[in-house]
Amino acid sequence: MNLVVAGSGIAGLTAALHAQQSGHSVTLVTKDALGGGCTPLAQGGVAGIYGPGDSPRQHAADTLDAGAGLSDAMAVDVLVGEGSARIAELIARGVAFDRDVNGTLLLGREAAHSHARIVHAGGDATGAEISRALIAQVHDRGIDIVEHAFLLDLLIEHGAVRGVRMLHHGVTLDITADAVILATGGGGQLYQHTTNPLGATGDGIAAAIRAGAAVADLEFVQFHPTVLAAGGSFLISEAVRGEGATLIDDRGRRFVFDSHPDGEMAPRDVVAGAIARQAGLQRSPVRLDATMIGAARLTQRFPTIDRSTRERGFDWAREPIPVTPAAHYLMGGIRTDLDGRTSIPGLFAVGETACTRVHGANRLASNSLLEAAVFAARAAAAAAVPAHSIPLRSQFTSLKPANSDTNCDRSGGFAHSRGLLQELMWDRVGLVRTPDGLAEALTSIRSWAAAAPAPASVADYETANLLTVAEAAASAALARTESVGAHQLSREPALIGA
Known part of the structure; x- marks a missing residue:
């Protein structure tokens, strides 16, 4: 076949x-x-x-x-x-x-x-x-x-x-x-x-x-707890904490233990949430301290991270580096x-x-x-078995297939609106959410999708796809009324030190 x-x-x-x-x-x-x-x-x-x-x-x-x-x-x-x-x-x-x-x-x-x-x-x-x-x-x-x-x-x-x-x-x-x-x-x-x-x-x-x-x-949506808070979203592997690195606040205190007895080795949603709360309180990024691992071991075990952090101006073998969560x-x-x-x-x-x-x-x-x-x-x-499906009902519908008579560049059209969508998702459908914020996000997403012109470039098609998935994600988040795992609800918006 x-x-x-x-x-x-x-x-x-x-x-x-x-x-x-x-x-x-x-x-x-x-x-x-x-x-x-x-x-x-x-x-x-x-x-x-x-x-x-x-x-x-x-x-x-x-x-x-x-x-x-x-x-x-x-x-x-x-x-x-x-x-x-x-x-x-x-x-x-x-x-x-x-x-x-x-x-x-x-x-x-x-x-x-x-x-x-x-x-x-x-x-x-x-x-x-x-x-x-x-x-x-x-x-x-x-x-x-x-x-x-x-x-x-x-x-x-x-x-x-x-x-x-x-x-x-x-x-x-x-x-x-x-x-x-x-x-x-x-x-x-x-x-x-x-x-x-x-x-x-x-x-x-x-x-x-x-x-x-x-x-x-x-x-x-899982937010990785430790992304370098400078020079772009470069990820600092969880394995660094597995080797002994710690997360500290601006006083040098290992604050994640306030949220979970496993501290830095707690599940990702817990660690990411703890970082976001602490960064909001101190209004600056928290820091990852890997100095105790030693320069030789950091270079051997994490060559990519070692090279990339140094290229961004950090010597993580000698001083803690600023980190923040990211999708x-x-x-x-x-x-x-x-x-x-x-x-x-x-x-x-x-x-x-x-x-x-x-x-x-x-x-x-x-x-x-x-x-x-x-x-x-x-x-x-x-796939070799005769076609059949599992009995599931679609929960979401969105954009209809658009006219595909276009070229394959990533410029022009309505791609500029992607930044607005990304900002909205980060603020309203991000690490910490509120019911009102989710409802506002869903209204905006649907409005943007309804007003979007026919795509005229690959970037436009990508943005249309993001709007489709954003609508489904915001709808699902609004429908889930309890906090669980990566879906954390609050009555107050969180400050994320990004």
Whole structure:
């Protein structure tokens, strides 16, 4: 059968390789060149290798705890049950995870994990190494690749997906298929401050919403606690805290213990919230103190971060550095079953584009790359089964498919409004929310969407997609009336030291 895989991060590359190895004809389409997206930027590792005293059961318990009671237990069991096999597969495909002098995999620990079970590559360059190895495999296998192809919409026939409509070098291109696997990433560009690249504009999620697919948990946006508060949104890996770094206020006090007994190693939503509150109180960024780790160890274990902080004028081996939260990961997405099936026959979703409900209300560190690999392999296998869907009802509708007769530059049109949307989302649908603020945001988003002209560039299409996903996210946040995980409600707006 013919499959189209949209996206070339770990989820898309894994799905394409598994589908091709099963004998299917695979076309891999990607928004930019191979090697773009979020995967190459991932500093953290892949959870799922268990040492003495650890087990998949313990990993599942940590995942469920971090998810604040909203993770799907069956999905979590799949994740931890198949995780080690997927890591072994990555090694077989050429991923060079870090090892000690005896050749044993080095295991790291990050926040909310009860054991050291995370493998890394290049110290803090895991995503880049995974991307390199999988891209090499895709080329070696002769999989058809279409680069610089922007996803406009899904092709629907008799209620089922029959391909994709792309914009490729200014020309509208329809690619028909027996099944489509969306692996287009999340929507970090919804926010004024994000760790995500410019291309993370929710394109696959928006296309699925327009096609009538069910989405879920879009109110749960994870804000990474420690992003350098100077020189752009450069992420400081959670593994730095796993090595012993601490978070301190302007008096040098480790303030996170006021919010959780695990302090800096508490779940991300707790740590990010504590940082935001403290930064608001002192009206300046909090600081990450890694000086106790030592210059030699920082350079060896975190070469990318060490180089980047120094390029920005900080010597983190000698003095604490200012940090702030930033939008990092979308726990929600297109609702799927355990095999990546969506509510539309023939449509599958994997990676950050999908909502398997593994992450619940708050993702456990280093589970995202694992989830992408595990469920991408399952989706590729399930795509061979005759098309059917899971019984889910779409909760949101938004922009209708726009005229796709345009060119492929990122200038002109109404892209200037993206900054207003990002500011609105940061202020009203961000780390801390209020019911009134959410209602105001939803009204503004709907007004902007209704008034938006037909897109005239790729940037315009991206902004339209962000408006679609923003409407769904704000609607979901307004509907959830209790604080849980990454969805924190307050009667007063928070001051975030960004």
